[in-house]
Amino acid sequence: MNGLFVIAVDIGGTSFRVALADREGRLLARSAEPTRPQEGPGSGIQRLKDAIRKIASSVSFKEIIGIAVGAAGPVNPQKGVILTPPSLPTWRDVPLKEQLEEEFQIPIWMENDADLAALGEHRFGAGRGCDRLIYITVSTGIGGGIIINGQLLRGSSVSVAEIGHMVVNPDGPVCNCGGRGHLEAVASGTAIARMAVERISQGQSSAISRLVRGDLSMVTAETVVEAAGQGDVTAQAVMQKAGTSLGIAVVSLIHIFDPEVVIIGGGVSNAGELILNPIREVITQRAMPDFK
Ligand SMILES: [Zn+2]
Missing domain, CATH: 3.30.420.40 (ATPase, nucleotide binding domain)
Structure with a gap:
């Protein structure tokens, strides 16, 4: 895989976090903000895209290998869809992988957050x-x-x-x-x-x-x-x-x-x-x- 950096995203019921890391897993920058699930997924995903752009701004986007997303489960990791997470009650069947691929034109991987922690x-x-x-x-x-x-x-x-x-x-x-x-x-x-x-x-x-x-x-x-x-x-x-x-x-x-x-x-x-x-x-x- 080409590229020097990876962006990591963690989506939870209370807050979402975005980080920039190098290939050895060292964190170079990180940010967090409230998910606000009561507002529905639309505004949350828009703020997530903004946060990704902001954290990536210190490097060239061409140097980024991809974005790895951990989300409150259950998710469909193959399709990159957030299914019916109890902690994000308004986020039903959200095709987040597709939406982020469209926005950033780089590979996106998604897993359940605890799977990624494992x-x-x-x-x-x-x-x-x-x-x-x-x-x-x-x-x-x-x-x-x-x-x-x-x-x-x-x-x-x-x-x-x-x-x-x-x-x-x-x-x-x-x-x-x-x-x-x-x-x-x-x-x-x-x-x-x-x-x-x-x-x-x-x-x-x-x-x-x-x-x-x-x-x-x-x-x-x-x-x-x-x-x-x-x-x-x-x-x-x-x-x-x-x-x-x-x-x-x-x-x-x-x-x-x-x-x-x-x-x-x-x-x-x-x-x-x-x-x-x-x-x-x-x-x-x-x-x-x-x-x-
Ligand atoms: Zn249960």
Whole structure:
């Protein structure tokens, strides 16, 4: 491939980010702005095109190899279409690859954002040197990517590894996507905050109330992690529950894919052992002996 630079785009429900990188993956420039999904895809895509032009202005467009787009899933990576992402409810069946190709006349690649994160961990991060890895991102939602024999696992028409929508509790709460008992509904950052608020509303005492000065609408996963780190029993129980649900999903994934490594990323992974310990416990208790 000719060219010296690549443009990377990350489209999420809250913001989209654009970066210019060299062939070794070093970031040379980056920018971010709100996606504003409530305005529909038209204005968001126009602002995205403007942001791409702006970030590319420091180099000649001829030197750019192409644009790699990671988008909130599910997407059709072959056609480059954003399908029905729960975090971008107005962006239905958006042919973004075609629109960007028309605008910039250079190659465009699109993948589910968590799939690209898995590739990133495989090439540059915690999964370097591993042929088989599973990456799970736990933040506002939960996503994932699977590398098998050094290649990203893809579906026939839709990006795969929607790990957040594995059923881990048939009687659990309804997920963002409308399905019941999905992992995202019981272990995402959003779910961690919700479960803490539910417990406090039911009368359990917790340092979380003090941390948000009594305003429970301000509780986030970070608040729960902070309280759990201070020894708060209610917050620790919530983290244990979320980690156990993640562990149940990880056990199934290990049985199916037998990976060399499972990588937990995303904002909630900053909780460290508070979330990793319960995952390890479930693996010890429930995985088949040869898979532990
Ligand atoms: Zn779901």
